[in-house]
Amino acid sequence: MRKKIPKIKEFPDDGRIWRVDWFGGVERNEQVPSEPKIQLIISPVVDESDFAASRAVNHAERQVISIGVGQLPLVTIGSLWQNRRRLISTAGRTKLFSNLEISPEKVRVIKSDAIIDGAPLIPKRYHQIGAGLSAKCLAIEWQGDHYGIIIPVAEIIRFYYATSTDLAKAIFFGDFRHNLTSIVNPAECGFNPVERQCILKLRKEFSDSDAFIIGRILNSPEALTGVHLVHDSLIKYAVQGKSRTYPESNFPFSGITNLRVRLKPIPTSEDKKWRFIVFALEHCTGPFPFDSIICDRDNSNLRPEDDDDLPREQKEAAYDPRHE
Structure with missing residues (x-):
């Protein structure tokens, strides 16, 4: 999966694993008006024993990032990302x-x-x-x-x-x-x-x-x-x-x-x-x-x-x- 799915630059590039918690709203893309952006709510993983568990992430460091809707096919809730690349493991x-x-x-x-x-x-x-x-x-x-x-x-x-x-x-x-x-x-x-x-x-x-x-x-x-x-x-x-x-x-x-x-x-x-x-x-x-x-x-x-x-x-x- 690492080879098939390209990097998404909006994800953090800090070595940590980040979990997609939910989808947010859609907003206008000033750079590319024909491709709106959709929000992703993401949190850093702190416990890998169960990626879906509430305790698996640090809620205090939750972030909201926005990606072009053209990248929506690459992202699901529970998907895990590290250094802007999607991992094989998932939550759920x-x-x-x-x-x-x-x-x-x-x-x-x-x-x-x-x-x-x-x-x-x-x-x-x-x-x-x-x-x-x-x-x-x-x-x-x-x-x-x-x-x-x-x-x-x-x-x-x-x-x-x-x-x-x-x-x-x-x-x-x-x-x-x-x-x-x-x-x-x-x-x-x-x-x-x-x-x-x-x-x-x-x-x-x-x-x-x-x-x-x-x-x-x-x-x-x-x-x-x-x-x-x-x-x-x-x-x-x-x-x-x-x-x-x-x-x-x-x-x-x-x-x-x-x-x-x-x-x-x-x-x-x-x-x-x-x-x-x-x-x-x-x-x-x-x-x-x-x-x-x-x-x-x-x-x-x-x-x-x-x-x-x-x-x-x-x-x-x-x-x-x-x-x-």
Whole structure:
């Protein structure tokens, strides 16, 4: 992992190990207006026996750093950094949640500092999030508890949408709503309903792996809404004169899924009842709106054979302008 993930210069270069505790707000980047910055709340590690434990870090030396959103795919809560490089070790343990229902009835938006039944959603004695108190989370009902699984919205964005630097910049800058032609050529995108096949004409800046995320966004109303929410929420708070905002988003699908996550269990006031703070999403079985994808690009000489493609009039549009 050390070789694959580049240095992030905003992290301390002091020889100590630093833990990412939480995501903070998003703020304007004066140097690069097209790439906003997102805050990271970090603390130095003083006890390596359990990186997720509250005692593992020195809270008095907690810092807030800001990185460009293009680096968001590289960072998770609980990731450990030394001399600006990410370490292989991480805080938290892996758990699989099976048969989770993702729906408006089972998922709700809540702030990190919410008070539930007279107690903090995230008790300070178990996990301190510093300047991330106003950050939004999605709470999924689990075993009768409306707040059983708590996932920071920034992690939803990182895992489902901002999976690469180019996608992160496009999502936070609002290109899917205001400048779709910078991502794809809409006139040459479509959907083959017979084969459930997504057809994309990507701009050259985006990779083939980006195509699966882009195809999902353009063919799933939930995913398109999730992406629009990111930029729209930033604009909403900017209009209100706030220099720092907390992005909103949602799951890119609805229905039943299995989620494998890295998390930290938090006891509640009820006997033997636990809530789970998700540090990082690792795997999700939520369905894509297509079974296969054909990806062409501006700088490719490859074209699908005529016999393998549907006539243009038989293709469904991949992008519905009514979502604008």
